[in-house]
Amino acid sequence: MVGYQGEEKLSVVNGFEPVIGLEVHAQLATDTKIFCSCRSSYGEPPNTLTCPVCLGLPGALPVLNKKAVEFAMRMILATGGQIQPRSVFARKNYFYPDLPKGYQISQFDKPVGLDGVIKYRLESGEEKVCRLIRIHLEEDAGKSLHPEAGEAYTRVDLNRCGTPLIEIVAHADIRSPQEAYAYLLKLKQILQYTGVCTGDMEKGHLRCDANVSVRPEGQEKFGTRTEVKNMNSFKGVERALNYEITRQIELIRSGGSVTQATLLWDEKRGVAEMMRTKEESHDYRYFPEPDLVNLVVSHDWMEEVRRNLPELPDARAERFVSAYGIREYDAQVLTATRDLADYYEEVVTHAGDPKAASNWVQTELLGVINAAGENIATYKVRPNMLGELISKIGSGELSGKMAKIVFEEMTVSGRKAGEIIKEKGLVQISDDTAILKIIDEILAASPDNVAKYRSGKTNVFGFFVGQVMKATKGQANPEMVNKLLKEKLDG
Ligand SMILES: [Zn+2]
Structure with missing residues (x-):
């Protein structure tokens, strides 16, 4: 085996450089589906969220969900891309048991968004940029539920049919599985900050396909690529890429050549298997969707979406450094999710000491939350409560040690610091x-x-x-x- 992990220079393995392009499908957090008013929800009983439109019954006509377009626009703006004033929906024709229409409504040569970049950071702190080709809108297909032990049939659940998606297609700028992992983390962070997608990969809200090839170090021309699908966690993407890169290098080194194909990653077995030789876009016989007019985005609407764009993670981290005087590393940690950043900022307003608040949130609070698997947005120790506790250290009412005792009690009972201090007679002697x-x-x-x-x-x-x-x-x-x-x- 060609040892991939643990290589000094991550991007070159035994004289070969991997070239990776990621295509990410993000499920938009709209209430309803993209072309009908059925609810878009995960985990409901099968085939309960359907109507003639998403079932593909003859004569049913699609009507575009404005919110889905707005979400796509947010993501295009958040990544510095260009919203196209006029874009076109197209039919992508293929047969699948969970695709009742026999085609998927997508966008082809005239997508709603072009260009843009994702700037991300590796664990080493090194900054990278990956250019985006396009962001387009499309509908999801249903789901085939394959037989488990003892079952005779594959069943089809069409609840997911017509769920709005954006596909974020990147240039092949990524050079290692570690970079792919860091890129996905950043993408998820932006999707969550903008409220466009929950980013929950386990629920299939975020799905990633990867185009992978290798080339001899120093060679400009890309090698023949394969497409790897079916990875359902970020770590899974990293593992699958390691596997496929290693396979391609071994193949070439033993005198063979890579065949263009689509591979399915099997997480349990840790292998990627050939699904089909790769299809080309002309196999789908794309043509403009005759039941939908062109999507026209006015300048005013674009500006409105731009104005309402929330502060993005990088900007927020920069502001934390300049406004609160905390270290860049701490600012990165505290802005990892919007909920955590919101929490921290509210602690600061009550604590009056941004650095102490940073320490408490990162060590004490995150320690407890991570250990207990709690959600910070709903955690019983609310930011005003933690802020109040920290302010009592600043005022000399409590020592740091005593404050930790009080905090521990807060995490058990969810009561306020003042009550606990009174009950335990915990008053610092500063006389x-x-x-x-x-x-x-x-x-x-x-x-x-x-x-x-x-x-x-x-x-x-x-x-x-x-x-x-x-x-x-x-x-x-x-x-x-x-x-x-x-x-x-x-x-
Ligand atoms: Zn429907």
Whole structure:
């Protein structure tokens, strides 16, 4: 086997460079389907969300969903592409048991969006750019439910027929499976920020096909490519690409050549199998959809969608750095999802300390949420509650240690910090006189250690700090204890 993983230079393997182009289908988060008013929903009983239009009954006519077009426009603008003032729907003809019309309404030579880029970052921090060719609108097909053990038939569920999709077609700018993974993460982030798609790959809301070829290092011309389909997780895409790249390199090195084909990835077995030799676009006999007029996007509508575009992840991360003074890395983590970024910003408004808020959200909060598999948008410790807790450290009411105890309690009971503090009697002692009194008692009780300290064995200082904290049940303000103790012992 050609070892792919662990190579120093990721993009070149045994003298060959992979060339990868990704095509991503994103299911639009509209309430209804693209050409009828059936609800677009996942997980409903089979064949309950259908009507004559999405069942493809003769004479039924499609009517375009405006929201679906708006979502496509958002994604085109968010990726810096060009919305086409006039685009055309086309019939893509093929037979599938779960495609009752015998064709899919898509866009062919006149898509709604052209160009654009996805800028993404590798784990190493290196920045990459992948150019987009197009973004077009289309409808989804139904689903064949193949027999499981003991079942005799394949069943067809047409609930998904007519679900609105955009297909985001990229140039073959990607050079390694790791890059493909990072590209997909970024794409999902933008889809989620713009509210266009949930990005849930497990539910099939995001699907990725990959064109893969390899070429000798330094060669300009692309090799013969294959298309890999059926990958249902980002890690699955990375694994499938590793597999296919390795297969192609071994084939060429042993004197063979790559045949253009479509392969199906089998996640369980970790192999990609030949499905069919690759079809060309002319096999689909595309022609303009006669039941739909051209899609015309006015300048005003385009501007309206542009105005309403939310702040995008990169811009938001930059603002976090400049407005809150946090590190770039932290800003990247905190803007990973829109929900997390919203949460953090609300914590900041209540905490009054953006850096402390950044630390608390990243370590304490995300620690608990990830461990428990909770959703930040609905988590019981709301951002105002966490912000209030952090503000109590800033004001000296709580030590960091005490705040962690309170936070733990908040994650169990969902109660507010104030209530827990009152109940547990957790009040930090920040009063000079009170702390000095305790210090005097402790020094008086350990004359030997005081003598040691004054003779230069200053490492007994920690002993005194420990004694004070013990005497105050950890409630003395540690900074003040340190300062007052030092004054007493040195004075
Ligand atoms: Zn319908």
